[in-house]
Amino acid sequence: MCLAIPGKLIEINDENGLKMGTVDISGTLTKACLEYVPDIAVGQYTIVHAGFALKVIDEAEAAESLKLWDELIRSGAFDTGHDLPPATI
Amino acid sequence: MQLSCPAPILRHETVQMAHGAGGRLSQELTQRVFMPHLQNAFLDQLDDQAKFDTVPGRMAFSTDTYVVSPLFFPGGNIGELAVNGTVNDLAVGGAVPMYLSAGFVLEEGLPLAELEEIVRSMAESARKAGVMIVAGDTKVVQKGQCDKIFINTSGVGFVREGVDVSCRNLKPDDAVIVSGTIGDHGMAVMTTREGLSFQSRISSDTAALNGMIHAVLDVVPGVHAMRDPTRGGVAATLNELASSSSVGIELQESSIPVREEVRGAAELLGIDPLTVANEGKLLLIVPEAEAGRVLEVMHAHEYGREAALIGKVVDDHHGMVVMRTPFGSRRIVEMPLGEQLPRIC
Amino acid sequence: MKFIDEYRDPKRALALLEEIRRKAVHEWTIMEICGGQTHSIMRNGIDQLLPPNVHLVHGPGCPVCVTPLETIERALVIASRPGVILTSFGDMLRVPGSSKDLFMARSEGADVRIVFSPLEALQIARDNPDREVVFLAVGFETTAPANAMAVRQAAREGIANFSELVSQVMVPPAMRAILSSPDNRVQGFLAAGHVCAIMGWEEYEPVAEEFGIPVVPAGFEPVDLLAGILKVVEMLESGTAGVENAYGRIVSREGNPEARRVMNEVFEVADRPWRGIGVIPQSGLVLREHYSAFDAEKRFDVGHISPCESPLCRSGEVLQGHLKPSECPAFGRECTPMTPLGATMVSSEGACAAYYKYHRNTTV
Numbered sequence: 001m002c003l004a005i006p007g008k009l010i011e012i013n014d015e016n017g018l019k020m021g022t023v024d025i026s027g028t029l030t031k032a033c034l035e036y037v038p039d040i041a042v043g044q045y046t047i048v049h050a051g052f053a054l055k056v057i058d059e060a061e062a063a064e065s066l067k068l069w070d071e072l073i074r075s076g077a078f079d080t081g082h083d084l085p086p087a088t089i
Numbered sequence: 090m091q092l093s094c095p096a097p098i099l100r101h102e103t104v105q106m107a108h109g110a111g112g113r114l115s116q117e118l119t120q121r122v123f124m125p126h127l128q129n130a131f132l133d134q135l136d137d138q139a140k141f142d143t144v145p146g147r148m149a150f151s152t153d154t155y156v157v158s159p160l161f162f163p164g165g166n167i168g169e170l171a172v173n174g175t176v177n178d179l180a181v182g183g184a185v186p187m188y189l190s191a192g193f194v195l196e197e198g199l200p201l202a203e204l205e206e207i208v209r210s211m212a213e214s215a216r217k218a219g220v221m222i223v224a225g226d227t228k229v230v231q232k233g234q235c236d237k238i239f240i241n242t243s244g245v246g247f248v249r250e251g252v253d254v255s256c257r258n259l260k261p262d263d264a265v266i267v268s269g270t271i272g273d274h275g276m277a278v279m280t281t282r283e284g285l286s287f288q289s290r291i292s293s294d295t296a297a298l299n300g301m302i303h304a305v306l307d308v309v310p311g312v313h314a315m316r317d318p319t320r321g322g323v324a325a326t327l328n329e330l331a332s333s334s335s336v337g338i339e340l341q342e343s344s345i346p347v348r349e350e351v352r353g354a355a356e357l358l359g360i361d362p363l364t365v366a367n368e369g370k371l372l373l374i375v376p377e378a379e380a381g382r383v384l385e386v387m388h389a390h391e392y393g394r395e396a397a398l399i400g401k402v403v404d405d406h407h408g409m410v411v412m413r414t415p416f417g418s419r420r421i422v423e424m425p426l427g428e429q430l431p432r433i434c
Numbered sequence: 435m436k437f438i439d440e441y442r443d444p445k446r447a448l449a450l451l452e453e454i455r456r457k458a459v460h461e462w463t464i465m466e467i468c469g470g471q472t473h474s475i476m477r478n479g480i481d482q483l484l485p486p487n488v489h490l491v492h493g494p495g496c497p498v499c500v501t502p503l504e505t506i507e508r509a510l511v512i513a514s515r516p517g518v519i520l521t522s523f524g525d526m527l528r529v530p531g532s533s534k535d536l537f538m539a540r541s542e543g544a545d546v547r548i549v550f551s552p553l554e555a556l557q558i559a560r561d562n563p564d565r566e567v568v569f570l571a572v573g574f575e576t577t578a579p580a581n582a583m584a585v586r587q588a589a590r591e592g593i594a595n596f597s598e599l600v601s602q603v604m605v606p607p608a609m610r611a612i613l614s615s616p617d618n619r620v621q622g623f624l625a626a627g628h629v630c631a632i633m634g635w636e637e638y639e640p641v642a643e644e645f646g647i648p649v650v651p652a653g654f655e656p657v658d659l660l661a662g663i664l665k666v667v668e669m670l671e672s673g674t675a676g677v678e679n680a681y682g683r684i685v686s687r688e689g690n691p692e693a694r695r696v697m698n699e700v701f702e703v704a705d706r707p708w709r710g711i712g713v714i715p716q717s718g719l720v721l722r723e724h725y726s727a728f729d730a731e732k733r734f735d736v737g738h739i740s741p742c743e744s745p746l747c748r749s750g751e752v753l754q755g756h757l758k759p760s761e762c763p764a765f766g767r768e769c770t771p772m773t774p775l776g777a778t779m780v781s782s783e784g785a786c787a788a789y790y791k792y793h794r795n796t797t798v
Contacts, residue, residue, distance in 0.1 A: 002434055002470055002576035002628040005356045006437035018553075018587060022288075026353025026435045031286035033553060036579055036693040045437060047631065047684060048357070050433045050523070050573075050580040051286065051551020054631045054693070055684050057437060062683035066440055069657065073449040286554060353435060358550075415444040416451075416656060418479020420792035426771055430524030431550055433577065434470055434497055434781070 004049035104199040109229030126212040131223035139223035149184035152243035164292030168207035171240040172214035180299035181315040184246035190224035192241040218297035258313040259334035261404035264380035268371040269395040270346045272362035296369030301390040314374040324363040328424040332408040340400035359432040364425040441655030450660035463489045468626030469496030476788040491755035497572045498781035500708040503741035506531040511736040513544040521555035522570040552584035559596035571598040576628040579693035582700035599730040607717035622666040625651040627681040634689030646675040653681040710750035749776035759789040
């Protein structure tokens with residue numbers, strides 16, 4: 001349910017008394033209501049669903065879990081019998 | 090008090106019903122808007138038909154009608170689409186496009202300045218593509234009976250000798266090549282559509298592909314099939330090809346070129362770029378051994394710089410297109426259902 | 435794309451898969467609640483990559499699929515009233531009522547418009563003060579705060595020509611209904627990451643405890659889903675019940691308090707029918723009395739509606755994980771995306787549509 005796409009907040013403004021902002025999603029800019037992320041700052045990443053920013057992405061947490069998974073790769077704990085398919089066809 | 094008949098207004102800013110009625114206003118529209126841009130030896134005759142010489146061999150004939158909202162979008166307008174679209178429909182059949190006709194249905198109230206801009210673009214696109222618009226027609230309908238302007242273009246071209254491209258020619262092991270990034274046109278239009286709160290840097294890719302197509306055919310006349318993946322995108326076109334030739338097509342997800350901003354918009358709207366329209370892209374099916382040479386020619390052409398090998402024809406799952414994911418799994422690339430709708434879930 | 439590409443990285447995905455293969459010793463059945471997750475699993479072929487002893491079944495988390503036929507019929511009737519502009523997310527337009535969908539209503543002259551946000555619907559109401567603008571407000575908890583804000587804002591600005599036809603549903607009651615069914619085969623859940631972005635996971639703790647199962651909030655990208663599946667498998671193998679989070683960059687225990695506050699201010703909990711399943715007690719949201727002026731159900735008297743479902747459609751069993759779409763006798767025969775018998779075949783994230791779309795042929 002619930003497509004919510006990450007993007008970077010690039011601007012905050014007011015529209016009809018609502019806190020609104022512009023979120024940059026890889027070059028496509030979308031308007032988002034920021035009422036539910038009152039502390040968000042320009043430059044932070046958020047996820048946008050139905051024109052609303054739902055949460056500020058916790059970048060430190062994201063980096064932490066990526067590190068964890070990458071350690072899993074490096075540890076070689078798994079055998080590499082199921083390798084990537086060949087890149088060319 | 091003196092009564093006087095008001096003089097009829099002859100200089101209008103918008104299209105009037107009378108512009109299509111065949112009288113003085115029709116003449117004014119032709120003289121003021123169409124002729125200054127489209128003028129050529131054929132149209133100057135002001136006959137009801139264009140007469141031209143033919144060459145021996147086969148001819149190709151194609152027609153298409155253009156409706157798009159908004160009329161003007163980043164990278165182009167409906168006029169460019171109307172010329173390039175028919176030029177491409179001829180060229181992908183291996184024909185050299187020569188002459189086009191243009192029929193206009195105008196909605197009463199359309200600003201003449203917009204019409205003129207559209208006509209100017211058509212003339213410019215025709216010049217770039219090396220074709221002539223040799224016949225035309227205009228009708229005006231009441232407000233609400235059409236959406237500002239509809240354009241039909243038809244065109245004829247001469248088929249190159251020794252070229253046999255057809256959607257029935259696909260053979261197992263053929264290479265599937267796309268001329269560049271996919272989804273640009275459809276996303277440019279979708280993200281400028283009124284009401285949806287988006288802005289994007291995405292530009293339509295509208296372009297006449299006959300130059301590149303003939304550059305490829307000069308080097309590799311044995312191309313099996315060519316199509317421009319317009320409505321329904323690459324997904325629809327490849328499904329049609331697979332089904333016409335009773336073969337399967339397998340694509341590699343990681344090799345399909347998609348512009349970052351198109352990806353962003355596609356993610357946001359929940360739409361697969363494979364199903365999004367292109368107006369200046371070419372899909373080629375070529376014998377495996379020729380793929381390298383075809384890519385070389387395309388890379389040297391302005392509309393083919395990002396051309397890529399995206400898959401191959403297989404003697405399996407006939408009539409179906411299958412995507413191999415970067416994870417090694419596979420999924421069906423379905424024929425899109427219809428209008429692409431932005432979704433939230 | 436930052437925060438997407440990292441989570442589609444094949445190396446990471448394959449490492450997690452290998453870890454799942456290593457850890458999964460017994461036979462397990464896991465349900466992903468959310469239709470968006472089903473879509474991603476099918477699109478990326480994650481089900482094909484999992485070891486054969488880890489089974490995924492697909493949950494009822496598609497608001498389009500579970501919106502009762504009666505609501506669709508009501509929307510169709512309201513849309514055909516003169517002066518009405520019916521607005522909706524794109525997802526809802528192809529959902530069939532008894533005899534037609536909103537697209538067909540549009541072709542018959544109804545003014546049906548697609549919006550991306552309920553605030554766009556509100557803007558249409560501002561721009562057309564002489565028209566009645568109705569927003570078909572479907573969704574789970576993820577969408578509820580957005581739909582709530584549009585009503586609250588309409589009240590604040592006094593936009594009297596705006597109303598919502600509300601069909602809001604909630605996840606935990608559906609989970610309980612599934613787990614309480616005598617046919618239940620679900621042993622662990624991937625909780626919907628974006629529902630949890632709003633609601634957090636507090637409310638899943640009693641469910642996990644009561645039924646002794648693992649519940650893991652997870653994201654939507656392949657790496658996120660595999661990390662979630664890995665966590666559920668680890669918990670199942672070690673016999674751990676409870677909630678563990680696999681979507682830390684988005685989900686916290688308390689969710690989004692401000693969104694929950696506005697949601698509670700505008701909506702209250704009520705019994706709700708789910709298409710294909712029936713009434714689930716306390717599983718829906720309706721507008722509170724204070725906002726009833728914006729309730730399209732009250733504003734438009736459409737009389738009695740008695741919708742009629744296809745007797746062939748077994749979407750209820752699919753939605754509860756009893757039946758895989760391909761096990762339904764009508765699947766791919768009487769029922770295809772062009773001729774859908776039930777909403778699970780219509781919605782782009784309905785389980786039947788996802789199966790049809792990506793895996794209808796056994797050779798693939």
